[in-house]
Structures are given as C-alpha cells and as structure tokens.
Amino acid sequence: MKVLVIGGGGREHAIVWSLRRSPQVTEVVCAPGNGGIAEIARCVPVDVNDLAAMANLAATEKPGLTVIGPEVPLALGIVDELERLGLRVFGPTKAAARLESSKAFAKSFMQRNGIPTAAYAVCSTLDQVRRELARFTTPVVVKADGLAAGKGVVICDTHAEAEQAAAEMFSGALLGKTEAEVVLEEFLTGEELSFFALCDGTHAVEIASAQDHKRVGEGDTGPNTGGMGAYSTDGIATPAMRQWLLRNVAQKVVDGMKAEGTPFKGILFCGLMMTSRGPMVLEFNTRWGDPETEAILLRMETDLCDLFNASIDGTAGQLAVKMRPGASACVIAASGGYPGKYASGRVIHGLTPNQSREDMVVFHAGTAAKDGQLVTAGGRVLAVSAMAPDLRSALDKAYAELGKISFEGMQFRRDIGHRALRG
CATH class of the missing domain: 3.40.50.20 (Rossmann fold)
Structure with a gap:
C-alpha cells in the first residue's frame, strides 16, 4: 500500500x-x-x-x-x-478539528460535556477583557483563540500584562495575525501531562502518555515554544489514572462530539495539568503532538497502519495498542533565537545519512538539502530521540548523540526529564 x-x-x-x-x-x-x-x-x-x-x-x-x-x-x-x-x-x-483550531470552542465544549478544565472567559473586545479580568487572580493566562504554533499562550503576572497581551493578539502584533477572540484562563499549577488516545467516532483507546517541555530555557524559563523536548515512560501516570483520563476526558470528548453531529476520528492529544484538585484539561490537539510523537513512536510495538485503519473503519474498540517497556526521550536542537527570529541555511555537521537505529533516531524537524549538504530550515531543527530500559539511560543516549551534532547558533535544553529524575 x-x-x-x-x-x-x-x-x-x-x-x-x-x-x-x-x-x-x-x-x-x-x-x-x-x-x-x-x-x-x-x-x-x-x-x-x-x-x-x-x-x-x-x-x-x-x-x-x-x-x-x-x-x-x-x-x-x-x-x-x-x-x-x-x-x-x-x-x-474540519468541524471536529475545532477542538484545536478554536480555544473558545474547546472551552465551551468542555463546559457542556462536564470535562474538567480551568475557569475561563472568552472576550472579543479589549473592553470586555478589562471587565472580565476583575474575576481572575494573578497570574492569569491569555490565549489566542486560533492556531498559533504553540506560541499563542501568555502567562501574565499582572492584569496590566494580561491586557497588553490581549491587545497584541487582537492587533496581530504578537502572532502576526489578528485574533477575533481571546480566552482568559485561570492559572493552574501542577505537573503537565500529554495523554494520547486513538478515536474512531465512537471509541477512544489509550495510546500512551508523555511530558513536553514548552519553555525555551532550562528550569522551564523563557517564552513558550512548540516544544523543546519530551519523554514517555511506563510510570508517567498510574494505570488507574490512565483509565480515569480515558473514561472522563477522551471518551467524553468522543461521546460529546458524536452527540453534536461532528464525530471525532483521529488522534486526540489531551494536554493536562495534574493539579491538587485533580486533572484539568489545558488544551486539545487533534493530531499527533510534536515532539511527543518522536518519543512515543520509538516505543510503539503495534503497527502504525493498524491504528490508522482502526480509526477510519470504526474498529478502534477492538485494538489494544502495545508499547515497549521502559522509557524514551526526545531532545530538540533549535536554531539560535528561536522561538523569536532566527537564521536558516546553517550547515549541519555530525549527521550521516539514515542515522538511525532501533533504539536511537535523529528525526529532522526543520532541515533542507542544499548543494549536497543538510542545512537548517526552521526554528526546531532536529529531534534526537532514544529509547532505553529507564529514563536516565534514554536521556544519556540522546544527549550523547546530540553531542556529535553541531550547527551555528544551535541551542538545546540540557534538563529534559528533570521533573521525573528529581522525583
């Protein structure tokens, strides 16, 4: 095929x-x-x-x-x-993808269907933002309603900062495109978790869980990015918690979308904050995540074609997705300046053709061939991914491979997986 x-x-x-x-x-x-x-x-x-x-x-x-x-x-x-x-x-x-393409739609859908999420307000004018901000303690989160490549979320320490972020979203100054609506959201604290489910319009089936590292800087500092690294392990969530998330989040999404006449098929990526009040949904993605996918697919035993066909044919309920035991990790090598302005066309050194093994793969995120050489062609350039019996070993393997690679301005986080290793 x-x-x-x-x-x-x-x-x-x-x-x-x-x-x-x-x-x-x-x-x-x-x-x-x-x-x-x-x-x-x-x-x-x-x-x-x-x-x-x-x-x-x-x-x-x-x-x-x-x-x-x-x-x-x-x-x-x-x-x-x-x-x-x-x-x-x-x-x-398109209708089902609104779970990702419109933050306002996703929040109202969760409210209608009893899916746990942070308190929020949808605003279409700056005056409305000012009025609604009075309901929120700080810090407060301001989100662009539409797609923003992982950069449409601003955590604001004051109401003045939140008002400024909203103004820049409405004007297009922040994201390069104007937003008709912004979402104000309660700031949540806890551990983030990415929970992936395969959906066929009727059933939701667990695939795997992972944790992404959104901030550009070590110690989770600096602006949000599309993701600077991720890891996936057997123990990232307990079996009981995974079943709870499948039943109370993913399956509720599938049931709700079906009831509203827009059946959801494909990958449902549930971005969660594990708070003291329980799991709360931060956002939905309606496709494989990046860079979580680069870690998860290293561990997957099930033929990927079987997942795709089960979703299309409505037979996901008959599929048991098998993951290899142990851990996998992905570290992103990014262009200097990312997630802001960066230069492209930098020659990448230390890579060889088909540089991959069963347990270690250098996936290309933003590269191009030029004059017989591989050069940078994006903010996130490479996703160095490895699998091992435990997370420390997987990370050591990925960082060792990354140490062989270089290009002008290359930046990467040296603390991927720090929360799990600290625990």
Whole structure:
C-alpha cells in the first residue's frame, strides 16, 4: 500500500519512519517532507496552507491511505476534501478539528460535556477583557483563540500584562495575525501531562502518555515554544489514572462530539495539568503532538497502519495498542533565537545519512538539502530521540548523540526529564 503523509516536521519524520517499518506499506510519499525524510521516502513539494494543492496531490498520487500530520491542513478541511474524493484519510474533519483550531470552542465544549478544565472567559473586545479580568487572580493566562504554533499562550503576572497581551493578539502584533477572540484562563499549577488516545467516532483507546517541555530555557524559563523536548515512560501516570483520563476526558470528548453531529476520528492529544484538585484539561490537539510523537513512536510495538485503519473503519474498540517497556526521550536542537527570529541555511555537521537505529533516531524537524549538504530550515531543527530500559539511560543516549551534532547558533535544553529524575 502507498501511504501519503502531509507535513514536513519532526512529527512527520517519525510517522514516516514508523510507516516504513510496516509490512503493509510498499511506498511512502511525504509532502513537502524535509532533508531527513527525503532519505527514507519520496518527497513532493506542496504548500500545507493550500487546500487545493494538497487535494490535487492526493488525487494524482492515489494513495491507499493519507495521513495528515500538522494542524493547519486539518483546520482548513483537508480531511473533508479527501473524503469527498473517495480517499481513505486519517484525521478529523474540519468541524471536529475545532477542538484545536478554536480555544473558545474547546472551552465551551468542555463546559457542556462536564470535562474538567480551568475557569475561563472568552472576550472579543479589549473592553470586555478589562471587565472580565476583575474575576481572575494573578497570574492569569491569555490565549489566542486560533492556531498559533504553540506560541499563542501568555502567562501574565499582572492584569496590566494580561491586557497588553490581549491587545497584541487582537492587533496581530504578537502572532502576526489578528485574533477575533481571546480566552482568559485561570492559572493552574501542577505537573503537565500529554495523554494520547486513538478515536474512531465512537471509541477512544489509550495510546500512551508523555511530558513536553514548552519553555525555551532550562528550569522551564523563557517564552513558550512548540516544544523543546519530551519523554514517555511506563510510570508517567498510574494505570488507574490512565483509565480515569480515558473514561472522563477522551471518551467524553468522543461521546460529546458524536452527540453534536461532528464525530471525532483521529488522534486526540489531551494536554493536562495534574493539579491538587485533580486533572484539568489545558488544551486539545487533534493530531499527533510534536515532539511527543518522536518519543512515543520509538516505543510503539503495534503497527502504525493498524491504528490508522482502526480509526477510519470504526474498529478502534477492538485494538489494544502495545508499547515497549521502559522509557524514551526526545531532545530538540533549535536554531539560535528561536522561538523569536532566527537564521536558516546553517550547515549541519555530525549527521550521516539514515542515522538511525532501533533504539536511537535523529528525526529532522526543520532541515533542507542544499548543494549536497543538510542545512537548517526552521526554528526546531532536529529531534534526537532514544529509547532505553529507564529514563536516565534514554536521556544519556540522546544527549550523547546530540553531542556529535553541531550547527551555528544551535541551542538545546540540557534538563529534559528533570521533573521525573528529581522525583
């Protein structure tokens, strides 16, 4: 079977790598792909912001399965369009993807369906922000309603800071695009957890859990990013807690979306804060996370094609997802200046073609081939991922591999997994 993967980041490299290991797959095409993906799949240029271009590519390639990686194509309605063409496609429809594409929709959906989340207010004007802020103690969280590549969340220590963040979201000064609505949210404290479930419109099935590191700086300092590293272990959540999250969060999402006439199929990524009041949902993503995927797929024993087919065919309830015991970790090598302005085109040293093993893979997040060399082509450049019997060993393996790699301005966090190791 030919599989088409839409996207070109570290998540898509991990998906392509995993699909290449499936006996069901004869060819993988990735659009647009990147320098690393090109070593193991045929890459075709496409603009993931162009719905017609993506649909035309799928119609031309005629894959047996199409997998959507990033959030933007989902928000544009690529799944609806490919289904209209009669193609098998993994991912939620445009309406179901609103769980991620609109923070305001997600919050009201959780409220309607009894899913635990922080207190919030949706505001469409600055005057409304000023009025609603009086209800919130500080710090307070200000969120852009729409997609923001992991950068649309600002934690504010004062009401004045919150008002300024909201003003910059409305004007477009903060994210480069204007927001019609912003969400004010109660600040929660605790350990963050990413819980992944496979959904088929009726059933939610646990895949795995992970913990991401959003802040750019060590000790969780500095601005939020798309993710500077992640880890996944057997013990990151107890079996009882995982069952609680499956029943009280993921399955409630599936039941609620079905009841509202927008069945949810695909990956449901539940971003949670484990508070003293219990688990609270921070956000939903409607696709594989990045960089959590680069860690999770190293541990997955189940054929990835079986997950995709079960979601499409409505048979997820019959699937038991198996993960290898132990731990996996991913460390991001990013461009200097990220998540702000950064330079591209820096030559990457220390990489070899197909630099991967069963237990250690360097996934490419933002690379390109130029004049016979691999160069940087994004804020997050590489996702160095490793698996071992325990988290410390997995991290040691990843950092040892990262130590062989260099490019001008390279930055990375040296404390991935610090909370788990401290505990």
